Amino acid sequence: DSQSNPQTAVQLTGGILNKHPALVIGDSALSTCAAMAPLLTGTTLQFCMSPGFKPPLGGTAYSIGTSPPLQAEAIMRFARSHGWTRLAMLNQNDATGDSAQKSMLDALTEPENRSIHVVATERFSPGDISIAAQLSRIRAADGQFIVCYNSGAPFGIVTRGLRDAGVDLPVFTSPGNLSYVELKAYGDSLPRQLYFSAGPLPPDGPQIENGPLKATDQGFLEAFNRQGLRPDWGHAVAWDTGSVVIAALRARGLGAGPAELRDYINGLHGFPAIQGMADFRSGDGRGVSDARILKWEKDRSTWSIASGPGGTPKN
Numbered sequence: 001d002s003q004s005n006p007q008t009a010v011q012l013t014g015g016i017l018n019k020h021p022a023l024v025i026g027d028s029a030l031s032t033c034a035a036m037a038p039l040l041t042g043t044t045l046q047f048c049m050s051p052g053f054k055p056p057l058g059g060t061a062y063s064i065g066t067s068p069p070l071q072a073e074a075i076m077r078f079a080r081s082h083g084w085t086r087l088a089m090l091n092q093n094d095a096t097g098d099s100a101q102k103s104m105l106d107a108l109t110e111p112e113n114r115s116i117h118v119v120a121t122e123r124f125s126p127g128d129i130s131i132a133a134q135l136s137r138i139r140a141a142d143g144q145f146i147v148c149y150n151s152g153a154p155f156g157i158v159t160r161g162l163r164d165a166g167v168d169l170p171v172f173t174s175p176g177n178l179s180y181v182e183l184k185a186y187g188d189s190l191p192r193q194l195y196f197s198a199g200p201l202p203p204d205g206p207q208i209e210n211g212p213l214k215a216t217d218q219g220f221l222e223a224f225n226r227q228g229l230r231p232d233w234g235h236a237v238a239w240d241t242g243s244v245v246i247a248a249l250r251a252r253g254l255g256a257g258p259a260e261l262r263d264y265i266n267g268l269h270g271f272p273a274i275q276g277m278a279d280f281r282s283g284d285g286r287g288v289s290d291a292r293i294l295k296w297e298k299d300r301s302t303w304s305i306a307s308g309p310g311g312t313p314k315n
Contacts (some may be wrong), residue, residue, distance in 0.1 A: 002027050096149055119141040170194075
């Protein structure tokens with residue numbers, strides 16, 4: 001367990017490399033994945049489970065999921081379709097906050113997003129217990145929607161701050177917060193309109209939509225339900241990573257080296273994953289690019305798929 005500490009992740013990676021593995025699955029945070037990557041480049045395949053990590057083009061690293069730029073594009077398209085044009089950003093001072101802010105600002109340079117304007121850019125530091133001042137400035141700026149890519153405890157600070165300040169705006173946050181356990185813990189402090197940008201994850205409860213992913217999604221839900229678990233985004237990322245790794249090992253053999261496994265994965269396409277239909281032929285290490293907007297349905301304690309591909313309005 002790296003405990004989300006980059007230095008610890010590097011130490012653990014060094015110990016693992018002494019065993020000469022063909023691939024390493026980990027870590028689950030942007031900062032730790034980035035710290036591990038230089039040790040693994042060119043010798044060992046890396047499967048990071050943070051969508052914020054950017055695999056080098058044509059390299060030996062993978063992060064199976066929609067990238068921050070695609071998530072940002074979906075958010076902007078969905079916001080435009082609802083007439084929300086005044087954006088407030090609220091992020092922690094960390095690598096995830098930096099990545100999210102850059103992706104959102106880059107998305108706003110696209111011509112189709114010229115109607116959206118940033119009216120507030122607020123940051124808070126790890127260890128802060130109040131964001132009242134930041135929310136006061138957002139309120140004064142008359143924002144129409146908020147993007148805050150803060151996962152775990154920092155997101156709890158945001159939700160409680162919003163509730164205490166009486167700020168009732170649509171909130172878009174990291175898919176890392178799409179956790180049944182976490183969202184139950186935050187309970188009544190959750191925004192009334194809470195959205196996530198992620199793949200077309202099947203919610204546990206509502207009927208699965210027909211399509212090429214239906215059988216895969218059903219198998220995913222049933223496997224966890226048999227264990228008395230409700231799978232969410234974290235489970236989906238681990239499932240997709242494991243599915244791709246297992247497919248490669250089955251195809252090339254348990255004794256396959258990094259180059260053999262990489263060649264197989266980079267040619268993989270038409271592969272049904274929980275986060276969308278996977279295609280690795282572009283060499284970007286992502287595999288899936290089907291960004292959707294998911295809405296938290298508080299009354300049902302699950303989410304719904306609120307958009308079509310890329311954040312387009314659903315018919």
